[in-house]
Amino acid sequence: MRFFALLRMTLAERQPVSSKGESYKKNEREMWNQFSRRYTDVVLPEFRPFGRRLIELAGIRPGMWVLDVATGPGEPALTIARRVGPRGLVAGVDFSPTMLRGARARARALGVRNAQFHEMDAERLTFESLTFDRVVCRFGLMLMPNAERAIAEMHRVLVPGGRVAVAIWSAQSKVNTLGIVRRALERHDAFHPPPGAPDFFRFGKAGAMERALRAVGFRQVRTERMTVGWVFNNPEEFWDSMKQGPSLRRALAKVSPAVRRAVRADVFRALAQYEWNGRLRIPNEAVLALGVK
Secondary structure: OHHHHHHHHHHHHHOOOOHHHHHHHHHHHHHHHHHHHHHHHHHHHHHHHHHHHHHHHHOOOOOOEEEEEOOOOOOOHHHHHHHHOOOOEEEEEEOOHHHHHHHHHHHHHHOOOOEEEEEOOHHHOOOOOOOEEEEEEEOOHHHOOOHHHHHHHHHHHEEEEEEEEEEEEOOHHHEHHHHHHHHHHHHOOOOOOOOOOOOOOHHHOOOHHHHHHHHOOOEEEEEEEEEEEEEEOOHHHHHHHHOOOHHHHHHHHOOOHHHHHHHHHHHHHHHHHHEEOOEEEEEEEEEEEEEEO
């Protein structure tokens, strides 16, 4: 069986790969390596509610083998590891080696022994077919140039009857932390995605995620929408957090100081509508999808 799996991987590696897509992934890997610590400290807590709901949707139980695609610093993989228990296994994959070092360190600190982490391209998984009972992916698909291929890989590594559960951002108008910034950048002609970059909100369109799952063979596909409010103490805290993310950091590096100031001012004005008890509470909607192999 291992021979056939190796043969399959070798053939997959020979399939044409977009040079723009590969260049984009290389640049993104470097940006996410730099963003790793901030992501762990600030973003990870905001993502927890979505991760908990994914685990519920997937129906993860003790003894299962689970794959977490785009695990970052190890979530929801480490949470899942506690649920599957010592008889289960969790594999977390990500393309950022810095993120994965953080995941392994967190696993050691928590005493988690049934989770392993691998540097891997989600579009070309190196696991054998029919390996996992469940696959989860929280806010990773929309970052992948060939997400459809990644979804096909998730389907391949699942056992028959296995489930996939994914979370992706909804439409730009409903993901306010990102939408506010993007609209300000666009207003000042400062939003220019690099070659090969995917449409970040493409799966948030009505029916898009369902079609993508069905296209590779998933059945019993269903989706739900979930909104979580992100809380910031003030506009300065919001701006400092967002400008350390890969997208805004890249955009601001390419414009003049005057444009940076103008973008910041527009963002601050837009944030006024989200003032709540002396702080900012900004709602963000995600699409959560489930499919069965």
